[in-house]
Amino acid sequence: MIRSLLTSLFLCLCLLASPALAVAPDEVLGDPALEARARVLSAELRCMVCQNQSIDDSDAPLAKDLRVLVRERLVAGDSDAQVIDYLVSRYGEFVLLKPRFAWHTLALWAAGPLALIAGLFAIVLALRKRSSQAAQTADTPVARLSEEEERRLRALLEEQG
Incomplete structure (x- = not known):
């Protein structure tokens, strides 16, 4: 079988x-x-x-x-x-x-490499934008709590145990 x-x-x-x-x-x-x-x-x-x-x-x-x-x-x-x-x-x-490969088929032959270059360019731009946004976020100062907010936070934490 x-x-x-x-x-x-x-x-x-x-x-x-x-x-x-x-x-x-x-x-x-x-x-x-x-x-x-x-x-x-x-x-x-x-x-x-x-x-x-x-x-x-x-x-x-x-x-x-x-x-x-x-x-x-x-x-x-x-x-x-x-x-x-x-x-x-x-x-x-x-x-x-x-x-x-001739002048009238140039667009056909060039389309693939041009699309690849455009895609790589878009990826590089996206990575640069992401890294600049991350740098801006890291450079932004953290807002401090006021004394009143800190007292309320401590009181809430003490209630929780």
């Missing part, structure tokens, strides 16, 4: 650990070198339907069409750069999972 449960669990874990490639057997090229290039290119291209998934991982019909198109261009003799340029000319920069 336990052995079959462990075996089932092991098989499930193996299935979860394997890559979920959506490439159908009829898409695979006969030349292993071209197929390897096609796989590398497919991993860099975004599925226009799934958006945050490569065409290599997507089961969408458009992803299949793009995988076939990549393989057709490779068989026709295009270089990897030519295949990418062709797809970018047809679908725009959005087809790339990792956008190119």
Whole structure:
């Protein structure tokens, strides 16, 4: 019982650990070198339907069409750069999972570091404000009780025991 449960669990874990490639057997090229290039290119291209998934991982019909198109261009003799340029000319920069660094993508590339710098700046300002408030509190003189207040306080403390 336990052995079959462990075996089932092991098989499930193996299935979860394997890559979920959506490439159908009829898409695979006969030349292993071209197929390897096609796989590398497919991993860099975004599925226009799934958006945050490569065409290599997507089961969408458009992803299949793009995988076939990549393989057709490779068989026709295009270089990897030519295949990418062709797809970018047809679908725009959005087809790339990792956008190119150019003047029109500068905001995209700069947004992360700028947000990090702004966050660090905000933390520094907050810490400075907190330390200056603590220093002001420490420098503020403590108000003394009047003689009447001190007598009443002593009387209350004596009543309490």
